Amino acid sequence: MYDWFDAALEIMIFVAVTVIAFRAARELERRLNIRQRLNAGGPVIAAQPVLRDERVRGDFLNWVQARTSISDPAERGKLRARLSQAGFENPSAPIVYVVLRYGLALALPLALILGLALTHRPGSFFTTVMLPLLLCLIGLMLPEVVLKRQIASRQSTIEHQFPDALDLMVICMDAGTSLEGAILRITQEMRRSHREIAREFERVSEELNAGRSQADALHNLANRLEAPAIRGFVSLLVQSQALGASVAQGLKTYAVEMRGRRALLAEEKAMRVPVLISIPLVICFLPVIVQAIMLPSIIDIIRVLTPALKASGQ
Numbered sequence: 020m021y022d023w024f025d026a027a028l029e030i031m032i033f034v035a036v037t038v039i040a041f042r043a044a045r046e047l048e049r050r051l052n053i054r055q056r057l058n059a060g061g062p063v064i065a066a067q068p069v070l071r072d073e074r075v076r077g078d079f080l081n082w083v084q085a086r087t088s089i090s091d092p093a094e095r096g097k098l099r100a101r102l103s104q105a106g107f108e109n110p111s112a113p114i115v116y117v118v119l120r121y122g123l124a125l126a127l128p129l130a131l132i133l134g135l136a137l138t139h140r141p142g143s144f145f146t147t148v149m150l151p152l153l154l155c156l157i158g159l160m161l162p163e164v165v166l167k168r169q170i171a172s173r174q175s176t177i178e179h180q181f182p183d184a185l186d187l188m189v190i191c192m193d194a195g196t197s198l199e200g201a202i203l204r205i206t207q208e209m210r211r212s213h214r215e216i217a218r219e220f221e222r223v224s225e226e227l228n229a230g231r232s233q234a235d236a237l238h239n240l241a242n243r244l245e246a247p248a249i250r251g252f253v254s255l256l257v258q259s260q261a262l263g264a265s266v267a268q269g270l271k272t273y274a275v276e277m278r279g280r281r282a283l284l285a286e287e288k289a290m291r292v293p294v295l296i297s298i299p300l301v302i303c304f305l306p307v308i309v310q311a312i313m314l315p316s317i318i319d320i321i322r323v324l325t326p327a328l329k330a331s332g333q
Contacts (some may be wrong), residue, residue: 066203083114087121103243105169106215123158173215178248180213182277184220185252187273190269198256199227219244227260248277 068189087097100111128151135146184205191201206221219240226236234257241253255273259266 043143044311059301083118087117088114089117100243101166101170104173104245105166106173116166120159120162122160124155125158127154127158174244174246176214176244177219177244178218179281180209181246181248181282182274183213183273184209184216185277186268189267189270192270198233199224202227233257248280 024065030239034229084095085331089098096114098116099110102108102112102116107116131146131151131154188201190202192198196204202220206217206224208219221237222243223240226239228231231239237253237256241250244250252273255269256266259262259269
């Protein structure tokens with residue numbers, strides 16, 4: 020039977036093993052990062068936004084930032100870029116992500132151990148050792164999985180909203196508006212209906228107003244979103260301005276291509292529906308249909324063969 024001393028001892032052992040494992044993983048990660056920098060020729064630090072206050076407020080958040088892997092500016096920049104792709108743009112977002120990750124890794128096993136102690140259930144080797152380690156691993160991986168799904172979902176939303184923003188930009192430039200004015204118009208008109216793409220163009224407008232060049236602001240947009248449609252759009256604008264070509268005409272052609280691409284994606288999803296429907300049909304319905312068709316014949320065969328087998332046996 021469990022008592023409080025056994026539970027406290029298990030908690031202390033688990034915390035000690037977890038801290039040692041985290042320390043070893045952090046040291047190994049630091050050594051790998053140093054080796055990668057030496058091979059690549061030095062660290063690459065992401066450019067800081069113009070109008071954003073990057074200071075982290077709070078003693079606890081600053082302590083977490085100084086004591087974990089995000090103390091390295093390069094690692095913090097990579098994590099911040101991924102969180103920005105998911106829509107989390109607060110300067111404290113990387114620290115909150117790290118706290119949530121380590122907190123889940125510690126809270127889930129401790130909750131299991133306390134639950135076993137309070138219920139006074141005898142635990143086996145699996146429930147006292149393997150299951151807490153498995154919950155610790157789940158706690159470490161769960162925020163990463165959720166972050167990847169959020170990034171993919173936001174990129175899909177932006178690619179779906181982008182053709183509408185591109186059409187509005189073409190209309191504005193046909194009316195004689197500059198590129199900066201067209202971007203500002205997109206942020207004003209689409210703030211409610213297309214919130215994600217409007218927010219990204221609003222950041223571009225803020226960088227342009229702060230004095231950053233159009234090429235740099237547009238390249239920052241492509242680097243933030245990592246979407247093929249946005250990257251092609253940025254390349255089109257930058258090359259058109261560099262070569263002196265008509266930006267409006269290039270945007271019209273690109274808008275037609277984006278509309279066609281969205282239609283193709285919709286058709287692709289529609290063509291996948293019969294394949295996806297066939298899976299539950301084969302697994303759930305087909306065996307029942309086969310049984311319903313074959314069962315009368317099987318019963319008739321049994322009724323005919325059973326007397327014949329009995330007669331031949333006599």
